[in-house]
Amino acid sequence: VKMVPLEQLHLSHVLQAVSALESIVLRSFGPEGGQVLFTRDTGQVMVSRSGKRILTALHLDHPLARMVVRCVWKHSTITGDGSKTFVLLLASLLRIIHATATKDPHMFQPHNSTEASEAATARHLADRLLEFALTELDKLIVLNVLPHGFRVSLENFTAKTQHDLSCQTLLVSFFRTRLGYAYCDFFRNLFCELLSHWKVKDDRPSFSMQFLNNSFLALHTQVSGVPVSCSRLIEGQVIHRDFATPCPQVRKQPLKAVVFNGYLQPKLLTTGDVLELRCGDKVTEDRGIVHFSSWTEKSVESIIATLQSFGVSVLLCALKQSSAVLAAATQAGMCLVECVSEEEISLFTQLSGVTPISDCRRIHPEHIATLTFCKPLLLGAHRYVHLDFHDCEERLKVKPCSLVICAPSEGQADQHACAFQDAFRMLLTALEPVRKTQTALEETIPSKKCTSLHADNISNGTACRVHLHQKCVTETGCVISAGGTFEFLLHHALHQYGHSCSVSVNTSAVVPVSQLLEKALLSVPRQIYSHNLKHFLQAQTRNGNMSLKLLDLGLESVSCKYQLVLAVLQCLTNLLRINMVLRTHAVLHTESHDSLNAHSFMIPMSH
The missing domain is CATH 3.50.7.10 (GroEL)
Structure with missing residues (x-):
């Protein structure tokens, strides 16, 4: 009987698979990123800037790559945003963990081989990273990120006041990353008009958005061969x-x-x-x-x-x-x-x-x-x-009204429709608070564990409880200036956190996991400013004064960013738990996302 081929997975194999996906999404990442053109077997051409559409259109052979795409697809289906940043941050974390595990493979427990020790070290670091994020990350965001952002109002999408224009700026930023500069304002206005029609009086905006998201398939009609400017709302x-x-x-x-x-x-x-x-x-x-x-x-x-x-x-x-x-x-x-x-x-x-x-x-x-x-x-x-x-x-x-989305080609119409629905998902995620319970907010944490970005903002003897009450986290719709601001602020917060831990605890034999995430976060703004490194240095060293001119860079949701980091760390943990790949010769009968692992079975690593 012929033995089924087994493929031993090493840490370098995981890094290679994710790096290959990273090289693809980088072509359309950031404000200077372009669109990716795909030619299908049928001859149909697809042009897109959406990370989820780009990744799911790939014919991937390696099961690890398909596993990553599945994680990206699940995350984007919930939050509607962050597909390219997901891959970029995941690749950066893998490089840092690989370098750490290679430098000191016997950091936690000795093994028979160097490769086994590296894999065990990497898995241990990933588990600690996820544990750290689930217990401490939200507190760091509350103390060091939210004070530099503000809350947008989702009550009235058609208002012309400066306060409500922030929500429209958030939508423009979102559509710009998906559809480019040409139609971001047009679809922002159409989106706000649709919400104003479906806004239930005396009810929460999230109710209308959830209904529109759930019913979007029946509420919109795609029309190809017609200019985009013909997109409109029709009654009924x-x-x-x-x-x-x-x-x-x-x-x-x-x-x-x-x-x-x-x-x-x-x-x-x-x-x-x-x-x-x-x-x-x-x-x-x-x-x-x-x-x-x-x-x-x-x-x-x-x-x-x-x-x-x-x-x-x-x-x-x-x-x-x-x-x-x-x-x-x-x-x-x-x-x-x-x-x-x-x-x-x-x-x-x-x-x-x-x-x-x-x-x-x-x-x-x-x-x-x-x-x-x-x-x-x-x-x-x-x-x-x-x-x-x-x-x-x-x-x-x-x-009641229906949405008509027009575009010169069928692929463009589908791309615009996907961006429209993802905007609902993004706003629904933006409405979620970073912390959901007031009891957790009132937890007193020593100030050395939650040092602010600027030392003069909080005195050494001040407990976090005062600061938490000053910035009510239960308010929803918290946004921050785009362009890597979230990553810069959280990077600095993690640096201060790691420094406070090194002072209070002897960490000479243990790598503070906060430093791993701290280094990885900078990969996002580094790519955003890759076309002008001078701007990267200026953004990295600018003070915390959030002036109104920063709105030109756009806005992004703090909740979406927080969910993104958690999803990346969860995916990282799952990837590093895989030890072997069992390849089969099964025929792939469907192109659905549920069949991404139809050709291979991945065997988890035993603890």
Whole structure:
């Protein structure tokens, strides 16, 4: 029997795999970064600056690289941002850990071989880094980063005051990193307009953003072959299907609609049924196929008549209907739309307040929705169903509208749509506080453990409790100037933390893990200013006075940055726990993210 090949993984292999991904994302990183062009096997060309789209478009053979891409994809799906910074910070941490483990491989526990000792040291450092971040990092951010930022208001996205313009600056910065300078202002305005339409009165902004994020697939329509400037909002909902029956003339009075999740005509045979064939005298008149077919047609006529008695003129069906149903609906002058997606039916039922039905003989008034109109809508080369709800603004306190995203090519339209949804995810993450419980905020920590960026801000005898109450962390929407400001401030905070630890504790035999993260953080601003190292030195040495002119660099969320660091350290820990790769010859049947490790099984390292 042929043995399955096993590949022993070393620390250098992990570093090589991540460095290869880093070299790809660096081409589009930072304000001077360009777009990456991909040519698929089908000949389709994709141009993108999105780190998640670039990484997931790669055909990766090494399982470690696929594992990293999966971690990036998961993080970006939650926060909507930070894919390229994720890879950059991960690669920097691996280099520093590799250098530390190579310099002193027997730092913690001796092993039989040098490579085993290096792997054990690297794994131990990664575990301590993650433990440190989960227990101390949020406190350092509260004390040393938040005082240099400010809180943006998410209450009114259309306000023209300086306070509310900060939120729009945050959006412009986000769209600029995804779509470039040309359309960042345009999509910022369109995004704010969409939020103002869907903002529920007397409710939190996060509620509207969460609803839009969950329903985004049904709320937006991509149109290719049209200039980007044609992107707009249209009232009501767009069903991405065409009418299966001729659409009659638009009526003046409100229309009534019903949603079906089954077949209107009983099917002759379903899965598992047995067809009994008889001949001659054994065939009875009430059990023949002809009789059954006639009965189903009469059943359809009865259903249509019942719907007419309720005044229903629009039928939305989740399944494809038979020709008999289409003929009966056409004869009755009803608009029928079939194969409506689950997401669109869910949105329709939420906005209309009705529930889908499967048995038309049990229809009740609560199953009937009232529409202002239902008509065809031509967008690009496709025709869709366009409808609006009669009393939605009074009932739900919102003005429903749909987003139309236009672009010259299909790939660009998809890129713009992804950036739009990621903006919702980014804002939802920005609304999360760094610390979630007030009890944790009131914890008294000796001042030597939380030295501020500027020594004159906090006296040596002052406890952290006073400073924490001065800067309320439970306030959401904390942002800071972009351009590496977060990394610079946290780098300095970690430096002060490591210095205080070295003074109070004998660390001659142990590497302070805060120093590892401290060094790695500088890799982000170093790449941002790689085209002008003079600016890097100026930014690194500038004082903490956050003047308004720094808004020109843009803004970024502190919560997003905090979640990014935690996600990178979690990925680092998982990577360094892998000891071997077991390669198989399984065929990859799908391109989904769930099949990223279909070709290889990675064996964790035993403790």
